[in-house]
Amino acid sequence: MRIGLLTEGGYPYVSGDARLWCDRLVRGLGQHEFDVYALCRSERQEEEGRVPLPPQVHRVRTAALWRAEDDGVVYGRRARRRFAEHYGDLATVLCAMRSTDPADTSEDPSAAQADRFASALYGLAELARDEGGLERALRSDAAVRTLERACRAPGAQPPAREARVSELLAVTAQLERALRPLALDWYEDDGLGAVDLCHAASGGPAALPGLLAGHFSGVPLLVTEYGVQLRRHYLSVPVSAAEGAPAVRSLLAAFHGRLAAETYRRAAVITSGNAHARRWQERCGADRGKLRTVHPGMDAAPFAEVGEGPESADPDTLVWVGRIEPAKDLFSLLHAFAEIRTAEPTARLRIVGAPFGPEGAAYLAHCRALAAQLFPDEAAGPHSVGDNPVSFEEIGGPELPSSGAACASGAVVVLSSVVEGFPAGLVEAMFCARATVSTDVGAVVEAIGGTGLVVPPRNPRALAEACVALLRDPERRARLGAAARARALELFTVEQNVAAFHGIYLEILSRTPVHRVLLDAAGEPLPFAAPAEAHLPGRWTGPETRPVARGGPGWAAPPVPATEGAR
Incomplete structure (x- = not known):
């Protein structure tokens, strides 16, 4: 296809x-x-x-x-009326205040507004197709005035009614940018x-x-x-x-x-x-x-050697791998590690990652300062583990050439985030057969299943207790790591992702009527050029209906009397 x-x-x-x-x-x-x-x-x-x-x-x-490019299209009177109508409907829907009365069941105002929004959207697209462009109209004074009228109309939401000229101009500019695909x-x-x-x-x-x-x-x-x-x-x-x-x-x-x-x-x-x-x-x-x-697909090959080989990491080392930014909550991790050091004096923490943007760089500096404050007799060095309990490192050096090597450098991989989508770094640790301790945010629980320990976010004590439990139990670490690797190989590989989308493609095409007829060089239709429609709605069992070859996807033969069908 x-x-x-x-x-x-x-x-x-x-x-x-x-x-x-x-x-x-x-x-x-x-x-x-x-x-x-x-x-x-x-x-x-x-x-x-x-x-x-x-x-x-x-x-x-x-x-x-x-x-932003000027398409040079100048609308005539009729086109200007069409634009004013469709853009006005669009602006009215955006400014409208949604009903909050649950007892009002006489009609569905939300559905009506949705239909009006769709009609305005496709109306603008048809106008752009007929006239050859839309950009100039979307940036015009007429668009700003139309938006202003919608904001001042009865029933508009309070923030819209209070919009100033500069704010109307900002909204118009953003709408023009968002609606540019209509004119392609x-x-x-x-x-x-x-x-x-x-x-x-x-x-x-x-x-x-x-x-x-x-x-x-x-x-x-x-x-x-x-x-x-x-x-x-x-x-x-x-x-x-x-x-x-x-x-x-x-x-x-x-x-x-x-x-x-x-x-x-x-x-x-x-x-x-x-x-x-x-x-x-x-x-x-x-x-x-x-x-x-459909879970994201990740390449498991770079982690195969680590996950299938014997564990060679320092059994006292915790490792954190990721992008350094405030959402990762390294402050809680450092405070948790201070408690871990009290229970396990030989424990070490490797923080592996690069800062993301200026905010990340400032956050990294604060983290270094906090580490130096928590461990005053063992100041955290910038790139070495040595005698320091905490190290800040980056991927790419001879010791940590890849994220797989970083995950494999510790006995336990820790995630301390307060905001997280799909935890790709955690899945990499699973591919490496490492036991994990994570905060319960985003899709963390869904990713690890029962193959790791999960604690509440912003709770250093719970984080510390979970890490200590795994540091003291190597058999449990090995058991969780093996289960984590098996789960990752089953759910999070590129192969399963591609196979899932291939099946969805076939499912959609099987339920969609052919929307075009393909012709050969002589102008004759190609009967097998389009995918077969495998899905025919309606009943397929019982004597009432039966498909007939010449019918379309929704066609069924009329009921046949049982006596006549038996002859």
């Missing part, structure tokens, strides 16, 4: 989200064809270049979300209209081309979210004072919430990487019947 892979800020660029997962997926499904449609986030991402692509990628088309020329028969399935590698802007391919050409949509895009928006930090204003935050949150709901409503299947993300999808409006959990 032919897959349209939709990305935003990731594959096929060298840097970005889900790049490695997309590359492994495409390479693992060599029997299919892939067309990649990528939205680029920044000029730097374009300058860094793209990854080498396998031969099954037949086409790559990109569009820049960071660069990707949706014709030589683009996404020719694929059998659209697979969006995330929600949000990446899924928008898939919605339009479904609207214009009936192409089914699969949405994969390893991190729920709407949750990321809620937790994002404003980059300017204007974007942090209550009116701006409220209106943009309404837009992204409506877009997520429409994406979930139109998608044939929605996958998440763990139950934590799946619960978020349900809260954001996803139908439970469409949800599938």
Whole structure:
């Protein structure tokens, strides 16, 4: 089959989200064809270049979300009216205050608003298709005035009613950026209209081309979210004072919430990487019947030698591996280690990782200062273990050339985070057959199952007690480590991930009517060019119905009397 892979800020660029997962997926499904449609986030991402692509990628088309270009399209009177109508509906939905009265069951205002949002979204896309562009209209004074009228209208939510001109301009600019995919020329028969399935590698802007391919050409949509895009928006930090204003935050949150709901409503299947993300999808409006959990696939080969060989690590060493930032809560880990040293004076702690950004660098400096304060007679050195109980190291040196080597350097791997999605570093430790002690955040419990110890976050004493218990019991460490490796090999390999998506592709295609007829060079239809429709709705047992070869997917023969059928 032919897959349209939709990305935003990731594959096929060298840097970005889900790049490695997309590359492994495409390479693992060599029997299919892939067309990649990528939205680029920044000029730097374009300058860094793209990854080498396998031969099954037949086409790559990109569009820049960071660069605003004037399309030069000037609307006539009728087009201006169409734009005002659709953009006005969109703005009205974003400004509307949702009902909080549970006793009001006369109608479903949320469903009506969802339909109005969808109608406005697809109406703007049809306008862009008919007129040749949308960017100038989205940045026009008319768009700002339309948004202002919606904010001042009766029934608008309080933050919207108090929006100032600068805040209206900020919202208009953000909406223009988010709606740029509506004006792309990707949706014709030589683009996404020719694929059998659209697979969006995330929600949000990446899924928008898939919605339009479904609207214009009936192409089914699969949405994969390893991190729920709407949750990321809620937790994002404003980059300017204007974007942090209550009116701006409220209106943009309404837009992204409506877009997520429409994406979930139109998608044939929605996958998440763990139950934590799946619960978020349900809260954001996803139908439970469409949800599938497909755990991330990781390459187990680099950890095979460590996991299959005898344990050679220092039995008194704890190791933490990850990206150094406040969410990892190394403060609690250091305080816990102070208690561990009281119970086990020979214990050591290796903190292996690099800081993430300026905030991470400042956090690392604080951690070093805290370690020096907690162990004044054994000041923590920057790169050596030696006689120091705590060391701060980075991956890449001769002693720790890889994350696998870092995990293997300790008898117990510790995770102390207060915020975590899918704990990839913890799974690497499982591949290495290491016992683990983790905080109960994100998808940690789902990842480790019963193969490690779990404690509450921000609880140094509980963390210390769990670590001491494993340090004193080598047989238990070995037993948990072996179980962890078996679980990781069963659930978290690249092979299981690719196989799961291959099955989902077939499932979606089997339930989707053929949306296009393929012709040969002579103009004759190719009867076997499209995948077979294996799923025929309706009953298949009993004397009432029977399929007939010439019927379509939903066709069934009329009831046949039992006496006549017996002749």
